[in-house]
Amino acid sequence: xxxxxLRDGADLDGFRRxxxxxxxxxxxxxxxxxxxGAPSLFGDDAPTPDEGAPVLLPQAVGRxxxxxxxxxxxxxxxxxxxxxxRVLNGERALLDQHADPLVHxxxxxxxxxxxxxxxxxxxxxxxxxxxxxxxxxxVAWFEPDHHIVEAVAPFFVERxxxxxxxxxxxxxxxxxxxxxxxxxxxxxxxxxxADDRFAEGWQRYYESTFNPARVNPTAMxxxxxxxxxxxxxxxxxxxxxxRAAPARVQAMLEAEAAIPRRRMPxxxxxxxxxQAxxxxADLNRLILRSEPLVPGxxxxxxxxxxxxxxxxxxxxxxxxxxxxxxxPFVGPAxxxxxxxxxxxxxxRGGLYLTNAVKHFKFVQRGKRRIxxxxxxxxxxxxxxxxxxxxxxxxxxxxxALGATAALALTGRPVAVLRERGPMAFDGWNGFxxxxxxxxxxxxxxxxxxxxxxxxxxxxxxxxxxx
Amino acid sequence: MDDALIEKLGILADAAKxxxxxxxxxxxxxxxxxxxxxxxxGAGICHAYTPDGRCVSLLKILLTNHCLFDCVYCINRRSxxxxxARFTVEEVVKLTLGFYKRNCIEGLFLSSxxxxxxxxxxxxxxxxxxxxxxxxxFAGYIHLKTIPEASPWLIExxxxxxDRLSINLELPTDHxxxxxxxxxxxxxxxxxxxxxxxxIVEAKEERRRFSPAGQSTQLIVGADDxxxxxxxxxxxxxxxxYGLRRVYYxxxxxxxxxxxxxxxxxxxxxxxNRLYQADWLLRYYGFTVEEIASGGEGGMLDLGIDPKLAxxxxxxERFPVDVNRADREMLLRVxxxxxxxxxxxxxxxxxxxxxxxxxxxxxxxxxxxxxxxxAADYHPVGGLTDRLDLRQRLVTPSSQLSLF
Numbered sequence: 001x002x003x004x005x006l007r008d009g010a011d012l013d014g015f016r017r018x019x020x021x022x023x024x025x026x027x028x029x030x031x032x033x034x035x036x037g038a039p040s041l042f043g044d045d046a047p048t049p050d051e052g053a054p055v056l057l058p059q060a061v062g063r064x065x066x067x068x069x070x071x072x073x074x075x076x077x078x079x080x081x082x083x084x085x086r087v088l089n090g091e092r093a094l095l096d097q098h099a100d101p102l103v104h105x106x107x108x109x110x111x112x113x114x115x116x117x118x119x120x121x122x123x124x125x126x127x128x129x130x131x132x133x134x135x136x137x138x139v140a141w142f143e144p145d146h147h148i149v150e151a152v153a154p155f156f157v158e159r160x161x162x163x164x165x166x167x168x169x170x171x172x173x174x175x176x177x178x179x180x181x182x183x184x185x186x187x188x189x190x191x192x193x194a195d196d197r198f199a200e201g202w203q204r205y206y207e208s209t210f211n212p213a214r215v216n217p218t219a220m221x222x223x224x225x226x227x228x229x230x231x232x233x234x235x236x237x238x239x240x241x242x243r244a245a246p247a248r249v250q251a252m253l254e255a256e257a258a259i260p261r262r263r264m265p266x267x268x269x270x271x272x273x274x275q276a277x278x279x280x281a282d283l284n285r286l287i288l289r290s291e292p293l294v295p296g297x298x299x300x301x302x303x304x305x306x307x308x309x310x311x312x313x314x315x316x317x318x319x320x321x322x323x324x325x326x327x328p329f330v331g332p333a334x335x336x337x338x339x340x341x342x343x344x345x346x347x348r349g350g351l352y353l354t355n356a357v358k359h360f361k362f363v364q365r366g367k368r369r370i371x372x373x374x375x376x377x378x379x380x381x382x383x384x385x386x387x388x389x390x391x392x393x394x395x396x397x398x399x400a401l402g403a404t405a406a407l408a409l410t411g412r413p414v415a416v417l418r419e420r421g422p423m424a425f426d427g428w429n430g431f432x433x434x435x436x437x438x439x440x441x442x443x444x445x446x447x448x449x450x451x452x453x454x455x456x457x458x459x460x461x462x463x464x465x466x
Numbered sequence: 467m468d469d470a471l472i473e474k475l476g477i478l479a480d481a482a483k484x485x486x487x488x489x490x491x492x493x494x495x496x497x498x499x500x501x502x503x504x505x506x507x508g509a510g511i512c513h514a515y516t517p518d519g520r521c522v523s524l525l526k527i528l529l530t531n532h533c534l535f536d537c538v539y540c541i542n543r544r545s546x547x548x549x550x551a552r553f554t555v556e557e558v559v560k561l562t563l564g565f566y567k568r569n570c571i572e573g574l575f576l577s578s579x580x581x582x583x584x585x586x587x588x589x590x591x592x593x594x595x596x597x598x599x600x601x602x603x604f605a606g607y608i609h610l611k612t613i614p615e616a617s618p619w620l621i622e623x624x625x626x627x628x629d630r631l632s633i634n635l636e637l638p639t640d641h642x643x644x645x646x647x648x649x650x651x652x653x654x655x656x657x658x659x660x661x662x663x664x665x666i667v668e669a670k671e672e673r674r675r676f677s678p679a680g681q682s683t684q685l686i687v688g689a690d691d692x693x694x695x696x697x698x699x700x701x702x703x704x705x706x707x708y709g710l711r712r713v714y715y716x717x718x719x720x721x722x723x724x725x726x727x728x729x730x731x732x733x734x735x736x737x738x739n740r741l742y743q744a745d746w747l748l749r750y751y752g753f754t755v756e757e758i759a760s761g762g763e764g765g766m767l768d769l770g771i772d773p774k775l776a777x778x779x780x781x782x783e784r785f786p787v788d789v790n791r792a793d794r795e796m797l798l799r800v801x802x803x804x805x806x807x808x809x810x811x812x813x814x815x816x817x818x819x820x821x822x823x824x825x826x827x828x829x830x831x832x833x834x835x836x837x838x839x840x841a842a843d844y845h846p847v848g849g850l851t852d853r854l855d856l857r858q859r860l861v862t863p864s865s866q867l868s869l870f
Contacts (some may be wrong), residue, residue: 013593027535097817122511126568138567149844158497159505162603163567176499197467198564204472208479209517209526213719214735219519223512236569242517249720258547265641269534269649275583276617291596291626331685377668383483384618 003033006077009171010147011036015077017051019084025051029085034077050336060095062088070117070147071109081105086265118145121155123228126165127193127367138165147171150183157181199233206234211254213227265293273348275364280307280392283385287358293381294361296322303389304356310350310466312395314386316404316435317357318371322377325357328353333437337401340436340452344459352393356408378409398428398435399459399464402435420458421466431465433458467564468801475561475840479553481531481542482577483722485634485684486714488512489571490523492679493629504566504573510607511572523574524609529553529590535577537647537663538725539636539689542579543590552581559602559738566606573607573629574598578811581818588616588624595620595627607679612662613733614655621658625665630679630711633658638700642690648729659708671712680711688733688740689718693765696743698755705749715741740767741764747773751798752804761804771857777802788840790819800838802831 001337002022008016021033057065068076082102085096126138129161138160144152149172156167159174167174168187175182207458229235257446282305287300294317301318302328321331329337341348352416356379362369374382386408390398400406400423406414409425416434423430434455490510497505510519530552541548553561562574576594580587589609598604610628612621625631633655637643640652662681663758669676683704683706685697701713706815717738718729722837744767746755751774761776762768778785787796789811797808807829814820814828826832837846837856 061662067744085615092815096813098814099818099820099827104827118511122513124569140569142865154506160503160569162498162500162503181732183794199570201472201475201561202568202570204476205479205525205527206514206516206522209475209483209522211483211518211520211719213732214518214520216519217517220515220517223519223521224515232514234803238517245517245632252720252722252724253730255722255724258545272534272580272583272615275585286619291623293622293626303535351780373675375668377665377672377674380668382623429495 001033002031003035004077005037006033008037008147010150014070015065015069018077019055019081020052020264022081023055023084023088023365029078029082032081033073034081036074036077043306044217055088056227057084057087058095059090064095064106067113067151068106068109068334070113070151072146074107076109079109079153090367113146113148113151116144117148117152118131119228120144120148120152121225124167124230126160126282126386127199128196129194130343131164135164138163139190139193140165140167140169140231141187141193142169143168143227144171147176153181153183195233198461203234203237207237207241210241212241212248215242215245215249215431217242218236257357263404271397275329277388280389283388283392287385291443292359294357294359296362296364296369296372297359299326300358301326301328301355301360302358303352303393304392305354306350307352307393308395309352309393310396311346311399311462312352312354312390312393313399314409315353315355315401317355317374318360319359319371319437320362323360323369328450332440333435336436336439340456343456344395344463347458352395354386354389356386356405359384374404376407376413379404380411383408383411388428395466397431397462398425399431399462400425400435401433402438407436421461429465431462433462467561469726471557471561473528474551474553474557478528478531478553479526481548481579482526482528482575484541484716484719485526485575485577485611486716487632487684487712488521488526488575489682489712490609490629493607494675494678496605498603498605502605503563504604504606506572506605507608511795513570513572522570523572525562525571526572526577526608527553527558528563529558529576529578529594530581531579532581535580535647535649537650537681538727539623539686541721541723543725545725547786548723553595555590555593557598561596562594563602566604567585567707571606573604573609573718575609575611577611578613578687580615584615584619588613588620592620592624592627595624599627602676609679612658614650614658618661621662622665624637625677625836626675628691628746631662632681632684634680634684635688635700635704636684636686638692638697639687640690640692643659646690656708659704659710663708663710680709681709682712682714684714684716687715687717687730687738692738694741694744694762694767695742695755695759695765698748698758701745703719706853713745715745732763734769736768736769740769740773744773752795753777753799758843772801774799775834785838786840786846787838788816789825790840790842800835802835802838803829804831804835807831812860 004018068080092371095103110434120142122142124142126140128138131137149169151173163180165176170186171185173187175184243370277286284302284319301322311423315329318328319331322328338348357374361370361372361374398409400409403414403416408431411426414432416432420433423432439448439451439455442451493506493508495508510523512523515521516522522784524789532550532552533542533544536543536545551766559835565571576591578587578591579613587844595608595610609630611634612624612626614633635655643650643652665676666680687697692760704710704713715738717733717735720732744758747758757777758773761780762774767773787800794812797811810828821843822841825841
């Protein structure tokens with residue numbers, strides 16, 4: 001017989017080292033005598049020189065071991081080693097054989113530990129205590145069935161990283177100071193963990209959210225066994241709630257149907273209808289108040305021009321310059337548009353200018369803010385604003401500059417160079433042409449001149465249509 | 467937290483308790499980090515159970531129980547005489563953070579009666595979510611019940627902050643809606659579902675956040691005369707057309723201050739349970755509404771047995787099923803075998819021919835499954851599935867619930 005003694009609790013390291021040594025020596029499970037609670041054979045954490053090479057196990061086996069070592073069953077290490085032995089000796093896929101008695105038993109241990117962990121995540125309650133530093137310190141007492149204190153730590157650290165907290169249990173304790181996790185020895189139940197008014201409020205919430213017409217304490221106890229109740233302030237209310245339930249239901253059933261109080265609902269309901277923005281100024285206030293729907297955006301850039309303008313021009317989105325000035329079409333592309341309008345004999349001041357997307361979408365590269373095209377989804381997301389806006393401006397013609405504007409106005413992708421010209425928009429007479437920034441990007445001088453002439457010709461045609 | 471706030475909490479939690487959903491699952495993993503608060507793990511945690519057996523996962527409250535609408539099934543309708551209260555945005559934020567820090571909840575489920583206008587109400591709810599997320603770095607779960615009559619832009623703003631949006635249909639047919647909820651409009655509700663679904667799909671494709679845990683709805687069962695079949699048909703449509711994550715069924719429950727239009731007796735709670743079981747068959751077991759409904763009579767599910775067993779008893783010619791040979795689809799139709807057990811069977815049978823003893827370790831529902839199965843060492847003799855008393859043999863005698 002080969003005696004192996006492991007530390008109290010979940011001695012994963014000790015078990016791992018033992019497995020290496022046993023596997024290296026090809027010791028069969030029957031020849032090992034496991035014991036728990038004695039001082040470790042290996043000293044505390046110092047690896048011993050005769051430790052065997054790491055043993056390669058399927059990931060699922062590794063995960064199962066990590067959980068099952070937390071179980072309180074003194075047989076757990078013997079069972080786990082039998083599993084390891086069989087996996088190493090020709091049964092690599094043993095864990096798939098859920099009907100195998102050993103696998104079945106280990107799965108049950110695994111489930112019990114996982115349930116215990118889950119219940120600790122769920123039923124642990126922090127109490128807030130004043131901290132000498134002026135803040136708050138959160139303390140909890142919990143009694144887990146298994147050795148799971150270290151296994152639950154990551155959950156609480158992740159969830160309550162910004163708080164200072166302590167969890168005390170008879171199996172060990174945890175302390176988090178916002179930077180470091182410290183583990184400590186088993187603790188005694190604290191004499192009193194004073195409840196604050198939040199605990200009182202929580203109890204009131206718990207009572208109020210219970211529906212007496214559905215009373216079912218059996219279902220409650222199945223999920224929340226009584227052994228957890230001592231730790232949870234709200235459960236003090238349970239006996240009274242259950243006792244009073246039948247009478248409360250009876251009273252509801254016997255009560256006469258309620259006679260409504262006299263009110264003037266017509267006025268109130270009619271008022272409900274008047275909630276849509278009723279002017280362009282009102283709409284613009286809403287736009288300014290709303291969250292950008294594109295990343296990077298800083299502020300909304302509103303449309304500009306007069307209501308009732310014959311032509312509304314819709315661009316893509318504000319650029320860097322527009323975002324800084326808070327006005328549409330003032331950057332390089334805007335200047336190009338102004339020049340083209342002039343050439344076409346159209347006065348910019350007589351138009352309504354706006355963008356399909358109201359915010360500048362960009363990524364920051366060092367000091368530069370690099371323009372990003374809005375995605376189709378983002379464009380559609382802004383559609384309600386644009387359509388409502390056009391509803392107030394009521395132009396005779398809506399000119400879409402480029403693919404993004406055309407997508408916003410038609411709801412479908414438009415190939416601008418092929419489809420430029422008049423087009424019916426959703427409820428509007430429309431016209432599609434290129435975006436001036438397209439002209440800025442053309443490489444050749446000659447090409448650019450030609451494209452610019454086409455753009456001016458488009459603007460003239462549009463003006464004639466309006 | 468002072469007395470007044472505790473008092474309000476009592477009123478506005480009581481007013482919210484008829485909403486069935488308290489789920490906090492399906493959110494993308496997220497954490498608040500050093501400056502924020504909280505996390506979501508995807509699975510959701512039930513932090514307590516009330517004596518009605520339902521879980522408490524979220525702080526489920528109304529922003530206010532004042533309401534302009536007069537839906538007869540609702541305790542908060544304008545003609546009801548209940549006590550009224552109203553939270554401020556800051557109060558809801560404070561309560562959520564306070565309870566979350568004490569590990570009482572996974573997050574917030576905020577609903578509201580309609581005050582002043584649907585837009586005003588929706589904006590207040592959206593502001594709660596925005597304040598939690600932006601000013602407090604709150605990374606817990608947020609479920610907002612939208613006001614379908616609110617402007618599209620507001621519902622879309624809400625989707626930027628919430629993990630889940632829900633739009634309660636409440637009644638399965640347009641006719642019932644007209645009768646019981648005169649100010650509601652089924653068309654508006656479905657239009658919002660369509661709009662929200664569109665945004666969710668786009669955001670998923672473009673890897674943006676928009677109501678990442680999807681949308682859900684609730685149907686009240688037993689207030690009107692709709693059959694289970696029409697309830698399930700409505701659910702089927704909602705799943706298919708609007709990509710809903712969940713449909714919740716809430717058995718109409720007696721309320722104080724009830725309207726005279728309502729039925730006097732509530733429907734049996736078992737009906738709600740059967741609908742949930744049917745809903746699972748619809749979503750995870752490959753059943754059609756027609757198949758499920760055919761297990762009952764007159765469009766109603768059998769209250770005595772679960773819908774899968776009901777279907778199997780009416781389709782006995784398709785059984786017994788050989789657990790060592792049958793495909794997944796057919797195994798899923800065996801009463802007593804759940805999806806997890808079926809997956810275990812499929813993986814275990816690659817290594818061995820399964821015997822009854824093995825199956826006992828793979829499934830907890832073997833008693834019910836036995837007559838419908840063939841295993842390596844077991845073949846139901848004389849066609850057990852033909853025996854007339856099979857239903858009786860499989861039904862667990864119902865027992866009175868014990869009270870303290």
